[in-house]
Amino acid sequence: xxxxxxLSTLRRHxxxxxxxxxxxxxxxxxxxxxxxxxxxxxxxxTFPSGVAEHELVQIQLGNIAxxxxxxxxxxxxxxxxxxVPGVKSVALINQxxxxxxxxxxxxxxxxxxxxxxxxxxxxxxxxxxxxxxxxRLVAGRPFxxxxxxxxxxxxxxxxxxxxxxxxxxxxxxxxLFPGQDPLGKTVYIWTTPxxxxxxxxxxxxxxxxxxxxYSVLMPTRLTVGSGYxxxxxxxxxxxxxxxxxxxxLMSADRERVVVRQGNLDDVRKTYFRQDAAMAWLLAAVCVxxxxxxxxxxxxxxxxxxxxxxxxxxxxxxLGATRAQIVRYFQTENFxxxxxxxxxxxxxxxxxxxxVMAHYELxxxxxxxxxxxxxxxxxxxxxxxxxxxxxAAALPPAAVMRLR
Amino acid sequence: MMLGYELDLxxxxxxxxxxxxxxxxxxxxxxxxAAMTTLTVYTILAAxxxxxxxxxxxxxxxxxxEAADYVPGEEPTDQLTRYDAEALLREKRxxxxxxxxxxxxxxxxxxxxxxxxxxxxxxxxxxxxxxFGTPFAxxxxxxxxxxxxxxxxxVISQALARKLFGAADAIGRVVRMGGADFRIVGVMAPWRPxxxxxxxxxxKYAEAENVFVPFSTSRDLKLERMGTxxxxxxxxxxxxxSLEASCVWMQYWVQLDSADKVAAYRRYLDDYxxxxxxxxxxxxxxxxxxxxxxxxxxxxxxxxxxxxLQVWLAFGFLGVCLLNTVGLLLAKCLRRxxxxxxxxxLGASRRRIFxxxxxxxxxxxxxxxxxGLVVTLLGLWGVRHNGEAFASLASLDLAMLGTxxxxxxxxSLAAGLLPAWRACEVTxxxxxxxx
Numbered sequence: 001x002x003x004x005x006x007l008s009t010l011r012r013h014x015x016x017x018x019x020x021x022x023x024x025x026x027x028x029x030x031x032x033x034x035x036x037x038x039x040x041x042x043x044x045x046t047f048p049s050g051v052a053e054h055e056l057v058q059i060q061l062g063n064i065a066x067x068x069x070x071x072x073x074x075x076x077x078x079x080x081x082x083x084v085p086g087v088k089s090v091a092l093i094n095q096x097x098x099x100x101x102x103x104x105x106x107x108x109x110x111x112x113x114x115x116x117x118x119x120x121x122x123x124x125x126x127x128x129x130x131x132x133x134x135x136r137l138v139a140g141r142p143f144x145x146x147x148x149x150x151x152x153x154x155x156x157x158x159x160x161x162x163x164x165x166x167x168x169x170x171x172x173x174x175x176l177f178p179g180q181d182p183l184g185k186t187v188y189i190w191t192t193p194x195x196x197x198x199x200x201x202x203x204x205x206x207x208x209x210x211x212x213x214y215s216v217l218m219p220t221r222l223t224v225g226s227g228y229x230x231x232x233x234x235x236x237x238x239x240x241x242x243x244x245x246x247x248x249l250m251s252a253d254r255e256r257v258v259v260r261q262g263n264l265d266d267v268r269k270t271y272f273r274q275d276a277a278m279a280w281l282l283a284a285v286c287v288x289x290x291x292x293x294x295x296x297x298x299x300x301x302x303x304x305x306x307x308x309x310x311x312x313x314x315x316x317x318l319g320a321t322r323a324q325i326v327r328y329f330q331t332e333n334f335x336x337x338x339x340x341x342x343x344x345x346x347x348x349x350x351x352x353x354x355v356m357a358h359y360e361l362x363x364x365x366x367x368x369x370x371x372x373x374x375x376x377x378x379x380x381x382x383x384x385x386x387x388x389x390x391a392a393a394l395p396p397a398a399v400m401r402l403r
Numbered sequence: 404m405m406l407g408y409e410l411d412l413x414x415x416x417x418x419x420x421x422x423x424x425x426x427x428x429x430x431x432x433x434x435x436x437a438a439m440t441t442l443t444v445y446t447i448l449a450a451x452x453x454x455x456x457x458x459x460x461x462x463x464x465x466x467x468x469e470a471a472d473y474v475p476g477e478e479p480t481d482q483l484t485r486y487d488a489e490a491l492l493r494e495k496r497x498x499x500x501x502x503x504x505x506x507x508x509x510x511x512x513x514x515x516x517x518x519x520x521x522x523x524x525x526x527x528x529x530x531x532x533x534x535f536g537t538p539f540a541x542x543x544x545x546x547x548x549x550x551x552x553x554x555x556x557x558v559i560s561q562a563l564a565r566k567l568f569g570a571a572d573a574i575g576r577v578v579r580m581g582g583a584d585f586r587i588v589g590v591m592a593p594w595r596p597x598x599x600x601x602x603x604x605x606x607k608y609a610e611a612e613n614v615f616v617p618f619s620t621s622r623d624l625k626l627e628r629m630g631t632x633x634x635x636x637x638x639x640x641x642x643x644x645s646l647e648a649s650c651v652w653m654q655y656w657v658q659l660d661s662a663d664k665v666a667a668y669r670r671y672l673d674d675y676x677x678x679x680x681x682x683x684x685x686x687x688x689x690x691x692x693x694x695x696x697x698x699x700x701x702x703x704x705x706x707x708x709x710x711x712l713q714v715w716l717a718f719g720f721l722g723v724c725l726l727n728t729v730g731l732l733l734a735k736c737l738r739r740x741x742x743x744x745x746x747x748x749l750g751a752s753r754r755r756i757f758x759x760x761x762x763x764x765x766x767x768x769x770x771x772x773x774x775g776l777v778v779t780l781l782g783l784w785g786v787r788h789n790g791e792a793f794a795s796l797a798s799l800d801l802a803m804l805g806t807x808x809x810x811x812x813x814x815s816l817a818a819g820l821l822p823a824w825r826a827c828e829v830t831x832x833x834x835x836x837x838x
Contacts, residue, residue, distance in 0.1 A: 015733060015821070015825065016730060016733050016734055016737070019726055019729055019730040019733065020730055022726055023723055023726040023727055023730060026719065026722055026723050026726065027723050029719075030716065030719045030720070030723070034716070037712075062507065062509060062521055062627065063509065063627075064509040064511060064519055064581065064582055065509070065581050065582020065583070065624070066581075066582075066624070066625040112471070114471045114472035115472050156641050156642075157641065158639065158640060158641040159639060160637065160639050161639065190639065191637055226627075254519075256509075256519075257509050257518075257519050257520055257521045259521060273789065273791075274707075274709065274789075274791060277789045278709050278713075281713065282716070285437070285716055285717075285720055288433055288437070288720065289720060289723055292430050292433065292434075292720075292723055292724055292727055293723065293727070295426050295430065295727070296430075296726075296727035296730055296731065299423055299426065299727075299730070299731045299734065300730050300731065300734050303731075303734035303735065303737075303738055304734070306738060307737070307738060355712070358708075358711075359708050359712065360708070
């Protein structure tokens, strides 16, 4: 296809052509970044929890007044819950994945490190934790029965807490000891040493997932009342089990209130609601952008076809085929779109730099640039097809008569 | 100005290109709708929570952390230890001051028809109410003497008063909370500062608490606290909320009525820090801050990142919609060169031609704005149903309504400028000859 006649025509419509290039450029710049943001949100929303999410029910109770008999009550509550029909296993932990409320702590490689190597969610777990949650141990061993101690005996003594053994998540292990075997290594959480005896595949912390997605498990069973009862059951039985469990707990002791109850699927949904909404919103903006840009191309191309009716007639009379007329408009659109895409990619990188400076976002991976480019090329070709076909359909004789 | 003829011409032109006109209106409506929805949400979230008062209210930051990881000039933590908060409150150096923390209380209603339930509470001191100007439906706050006496007094929200006592006056009634009997001294009329500036750890856009009780009383009864608690150091207390614990978890607000007082208070905080260091309690040199409400909200970056990102995105989209409109208007007006030539030959001035196309753009803008309003209302309806803490706040006020039309009109007039200018550049002779 000869490009020169197209360029000379465009030179006569500089402003309109420039506007179209600009529109495509802005669309391309926004599109690349928006698609990247969508991918980022999808990655967040699908963050693995590491637990058997679909089979877990959580119940948290709160005392009406502070009491002293917590330990005995917890033991009785656990026993009651284990007897609820449909319950396979029960554990008591201090937080749940995506639950928003967390206990965190700095994890260090030396006792007197000024800035912690990482901040991890600290999990107080009991003997039934692994069996109940389905958290997978990928290296080392679980805690031995004699390593479990009461929370108060470790944390409410007035001394620095001593937790001789801990289990860490794979992410935490890689951050603490990159490229090394973490088993047997020592970390310091309260300036006191803890030996890593196991590594679990994943255990998503209740919050702060983007910056510090790390967890440390400690064999410190809760003896205070603010924990979460986790009940493992069949997915289909979750509601029935939850209702029966709450009923059993409250019948045993009415001096308390239910703070939270639900299944872990809903906990995840609530935690990521904003990310999901943002992803949908971005997708809607992308679609709207493409539609508006396509309509702009259709509108402008239609006007150009009308304006060039005479030229088209002459070309047809001189022997140009319909296909050549169609190709003329397609090539013209390709040239404009390409110019827009080049500008747009520069714009996309510029926007990304600004966004990176102000928001917690990584650099725009290059792969999103061709995605935006191809999308706009396709869009341009599709949009121009209608007007181009209409131009090609003009009968040369009728067009010539207009003169 | 006589625009009747221009209007008539515009309407004729629209009728000739119905689909195209509709497309332009739709594009502007979508752009305006997106921009206005996000801007409305942003304006609400970035608003001044206490207009007229916020510039005299300051949050106090001290720096009690260890010397080991001190970086000179770094922001100190924005919460206080209980020791410091109680010390500052005792010395009362500001016009008004209050220490506070968030928490929960379990309420056991008298009537058996109501189950015990838990609700959000604030544990604070006497000046809280006067300092923040909380509205009262009846009664009022408690006194400094009540704070000292660890009195079992409470201020509750009107909603809670209705739930517990129906329409009857709640003042003087007794409510059982956290296993103790509290006497109600005040019922707070609906009050919701947005953002929840005085304790961002309780939820940046949380609603105001339903129950307010003296902090001293809350410690007596060991009421459940809630918020962020950071501890440091090699000493560890049995109870992290005790007076001697090295943990920050309290907010401290002061009211200072003049610039002199602000300066004096800053000196006082530095002196206090220096004294604490001399006494061996602090390890770092004085590193204090005194932020007023709006400064504090800015430093804490309260408006969610996503909301700011959405505003940029929406205005980018509006930009594309406008570029689109400029392109279409331009193409349209160039195609009407012959018509312009005739009008010019018949004596119309360039000004009138310019006006003709500007009116056309303006009408499209107004129509786009009107439709954009519908899009905005739909958008806000969507925001209200997305389940965020601030969702219920998303609604359009009169000012935003005006902004809506102003942006729509300004945008489309700006879009019409280039085409209108090109139109009045048309040379009549050339156009007439080519006819």
